[in-house]
Amino acid sequence: MGWVVLLALVVLAGALPILAERRRNPITETQRRTAPGGFADLTGGLTHYRWFGPEGGPVMVLVHGVSSSAYVWEGLVPRLIAKGARVLVYDLYGRGLSDRPATAQTRSFFVRQLRELLQDQGVEDGFTLIGYSMGGAIATVFAAEEAERIDKLILIAPAGLIQRRAPFVDFCRRVPYLGDWLFGLFGGIALRRGLDPDAPSTVPTIAARQAAETRTQGYLRSVLSSQRYFLAEPLADDLAEVRRMQVPTLAIWGTADRVIPLRAMGELARANREARQAEVAGAGHGLVHSHPEEVNRAIQTFLREIDGPPI
Secondary structure, three states, X not given: OHHHHHHHHHHHHHHHHHHHHHHOEOOOXXXXXXXXXXXXXXXXXXXXXXXXXXXXXXXXXXXXXXXXXXXHHOOOHHHHHOOOOEEEEEOOOOOOOOXXXXXXXXXXXXXXXXXXXXXXOOOOOXXXXXXXXXXXXXXXXXXXXXXXXXXXXXXXXOOOOOOOOOHHHHHHHHOOOHHHHHHHHHHHHHHHHOOOOOOOOOOOOHHHHXXXXXXXXXXXXXXXXXXXXXXXXXXXXXXHHHHHOOXXXXXXEEOOOOOOXXXXXXXXXXXXXOOEEEEEXXXXXXXXXXXXXXXXXXXXXXXXXXXXXXX
């Protein structure tokens, strides 16, 4: 009888993350039907995207990070389009309104999504690719593989060199099965505890939006998969390849970033000594939305250095 009870407890415990996931909010057709922008039907599923700025302007493609979606760009995009840029943002798989395929989130997984979206949207070669946090790592590997398509590469607090993880997240990514079980039950709580609703931001209610994302189906699985696969890969070789292919590169860092510490600048310089680098004083890891004016200033300075002043 004792073995029966023990077996029942084991089965129940194993089912808890599944039950918790079913209680989370699905992405509904109503949400997608009323969402701004459009949806590209790609190999991995639907990808939500939005275009901003004047048609015919120089194209910039923006890639967000591991635990957010395209809303993190809302402070920076108006500043980019004010300078005449045509900007494309999109939600990575597992985030925002994009699909949540249950597959390993490796470098090829993310590169394929970006490559297919560019093809779907008819983006021609010669665009500027901008990546933030994990998006910086995605932008780097894409540029290393398809350098001939990229006019300029801009990395904002890029992952792939030095990254500090919360102990709970680090344990879950390193320990299969048990880590999946723990993250499926407590990952949302852990991620929400790391949010600061009082932190300065140009994106309204960003902490509430990030918290809401942790309560959607497929999100926690996606974040853990990204941490376990893609974010476990070092990118020094890819940065070196970007240099070899002579892609003009800018990296922007927050001096108070506790996720991607400032000493990552030195790692990037060793991999690509031709890259330009800029610091945003006092900015943490959320610099793309907390300090968009300073980030944009660094971007515009870089563009002028590469292209020269407008005629």
